[in-house]
Amino acid sequence: xxxxxxxxxxxxxxxxxxxxxxxxxxxxxxxxxxxxxxxxxxxxxxxxxxxxxxxxxxxxxxxxxxxxxxxxxxxxxxxxxxxxxxxxxxxxxxxxxxxxxxxxxxxxxxxxxxxxxxxxxxxxxxxxxxxxxxxxxxxxxxxxxxxxxxxxxxxxxxxxxxxxxxxxxxxx
Amino acid sequence: xxxxxxxxxxxxxxxxxxxxxxxxxxxxxxxxxxxxxxxxxxxxxxxxxxxxxxxxxxxxxxxxxxxxxxxxxxxxxxxxxxxxxxxxxxxxxxxxxxxxxxxxxxxxxxxxxxxxxxxxxxxxxxxxxxxxxxxxxxxxxxxxxxxxxxxxxxxxxxxxxxxxxxxxxxxx
DNA sequence: CCATTGCAGATAAAAAATATCCACGATAAT
DNA sequence: ATTATCGTGGATATTTTTTATCTGCAATGG
Numbered sequence: 001x002x003x004x005x006x007x008x009x010x011x012x013x014x015x016x017x018x019x020x021x022x023x024x025x026x027x028x029x030x031x032x033x034x035x036x037x038x039x040x041x042x043x044x045x046x047x048x049x050x051x052x053x054x055x056x057x058x059x060x061x062x063x064x065x066x067x068x069x070x071x072x073x074x075x076x077x078x079x080x081x082x083x084x085x086x087x088x089x090x091x092x093x094x095x096x097x098x099x100x101x102x103x104x105x106x107x108x109x110x111x112x113x114x115x116x117x118x119x120x121x122x123x124x125x126x127x128x129x130x131x132x133x134x135x136x137x138x139x140x141x142x143x144x145x146x147x148x149x150x151x152x153x154x155x156x157x158x159x160x161x162x163x164x165x166x167x168x169x170x171x172x
Numbered sequence: 173x174x175x176x177x178x179x180x181x182x183x184x185x186x187x188x189x190x191x192x193x194x195x196x197x198x199x200x201x202x203x204x205x206x207x208x209x210x211x212x213x214x215x216x217x218x219x220x221x222x223x224x225x226x227x228x229x230x231x232x233x234x235x236x237x238x239x240x241x242x243x244x245x246x247x248x249x250x251x252x253x254x255x256x257x258x259x260x261x262x263x264x265x266x267x268x269x270x271x272x273x274x275x276x277x278x279x280x281x282x283x284x285x286x287x288x289x290x291x292x293x294x295x296x297x298x299x300x301x302x303x304x305x306x307x308x309x310x311x312x313x314x315x316x317x318x319x320x321x322x323x324x325x326x327x328x329x330x331x332x333x334x335x336x337x338x339x340x341x342x343x344x
Numbered sequence: 345c346c347a348t349t350g351c352a353g354a355t356a357a358a359a360a361a362t363a364t365c366c367a368c369g370a371t372a373a374t
Numbered sequence: 375a376t377t378a379t380c381g382t383g384g385a386t387a388t389t390t391t392t393t394a395t396c397t398g399c400a401a402t403g404g
Binding site for chain 1: 379380381
């Protein structure tokens with residue numbers, strides 16, 4: 001059982017995007033730099049998040065990504081499913097049918113109990129991830145993490161976020 | 173997130189071994205046949221179960237595998253961890269440190285909140301698997317599954333289990 | 345002795361994850 | 375309009391992991 005590295009990247013990016021103001025965006029290249037990741041590969045994962053409507057993207061010179069909805073309504077489950085796919089970790093291959101004695105298909109209408117138990121566990125896993133809101137991750141980071149780390153992170157966001165043209169970002 | 177196919181094989185084999193009587197054993201080749209699996213590869217997984225003290229093995233012509241302890245004290249978690257390894261699915265690469273701004277290591281003493289949330293979810297997953305006893309899987313199968321399937325399975329076990337030499341298997 | 349079985353290690357084949365690149369459309373600044 | 379920047383999608387390459395096979399070896403019952 002293993003989660004791809006893209007999950008870690010995706011969550012960190014989403015958390016960082018939670019810090020950009022208004023409808024500003026942040027370029028994928030900036031996030032790749034922030035985490036020392038391959039820009040071209042990170043794009044793939046950000047794209048998955050876009051497709052899942054977790055992020056929005058803006059093309060063009062001032063373009064980049066931003067959250068598609070408030071961080072309060074984004075969970076780690078949303079992100080994990082978007083990046084890793086929605087299929088369960090355990091896939092029942094129905095190997096019980098593969099023996100030398102081939103019974104009629106009607107003998108296997110009842111779902112495999114092993115499969116049921118494994119899926120139940122995964123349900124618990126997903127429920128726990130669904131409880132973890134991106135906003136919680138961010139606020140815990142703000143309060144608990146080392147002030148130097150928080151300051152550096154915020155500075156990075158402030159430096160790389162890009163205000164958008166059309167919509168006024170609450171200018172004083 | 174994906175579980176190897178070996179997990180399914182391992183659980184099915186363990187469930188089948190739960191049906192052998194006394195200290196009898198069943199050869200790996202028999203189980204491979206029962207599930208239509210590659211014998212040489214199945215051996216690998218059975219070996220992991222042996223190493224984890226979930227199964228016992230006996231060499232020699234009458235040899236094979238049997239449960240190392242009663243099915244009541246074997247959980248799906250035991251099996252999954254034995255086959256897939258004990259490392260968590262999410263491994264924090266600490267990519268937050270990989271940015272262009274290198275802070276002192278002391279700025280990262282607090283564990284990453286993302287990692288904590290992911291591990292918490294996995295803890296829930298493992299807890300659910302720990303609740304699933306092999307004996308439950310087997311007894312549910314006996315009562316719920318199609319009688320033809322149960323009969324075929326029991327017949328297979330009866331035909332392939334091999335009594336051991338030294339210990340008397342409650343012979344009438 | 346000898347046939348059968350599990351064990352360990354080397355190896356190979358297949359699949360998946362990771363990473364890079366390029367042509368393209370969108371867009372903002374000039 | 376031109377240009378430079380950016381995301382998109384597809385093709386492709388590289389690396390790692392998984393799956394599978396084979397061989398020699400030790401154990402053991404007959």
